[in-house]
Amino acid sequence: MDITSTTEGATTTIELDGWLDTSTAPELAEAIGQLDDSCERLVLDFAxxxxxxxxxxxxxxxxxxxxxxxxxxxxxxxxxxxxxxMAGFDKRLNIS
Structure with missing residues (x-):
């Protein structure tokens, strides 16, 4: 999976390309874990x-x-x- 991160102001957008599975989930977790406190909004682009x-x-x-x-x-x-x-995430997360 390829992960591309861009930041504009207090919003960080992370674009994912490929499969988010057991072998690649730690990469995304690490990218999110590295966000600093100035990031007030995270956008995950699943295109x-x-x-x-x-x-x-x-x-x-x-x-x-x-x-x-x-x-x-x-x-x-x-x-x-x-x-x-199926996981019910559409009711709990902001998905557009």
Whole structure:
């Protein structure tokens, strides 16, 4: 998986390309863990994310807690949205 991070003001956007699974979830967790306190809003861009496993879902829960709810997920493919919906994340997270 490729991870690209950009920051504009207090918003950091992380773009994911590939699969977010057991082997790649630690990479995303590390990228999120490295955000400094000036980051007030995190946007995860899933436009190129092809797959998400339960390990990826756990990273999303951790990110949501770290950002005190200021987490947005955008550009979700239908396949990934199905997983988020089945896990109930569409009711708890800001997904557009």
């Amino acid at each position: 190129k994310l092809q797959y998400i496993s339960s390990a990826g879902l756990r990273v999303l829960v951790s990110a949501h807690k770290k950002m005190n709810g200021e987490l947005m997920i955008k550009s979700v493919s239908p396949d990934v949205m199905t997983v988020l919906h």
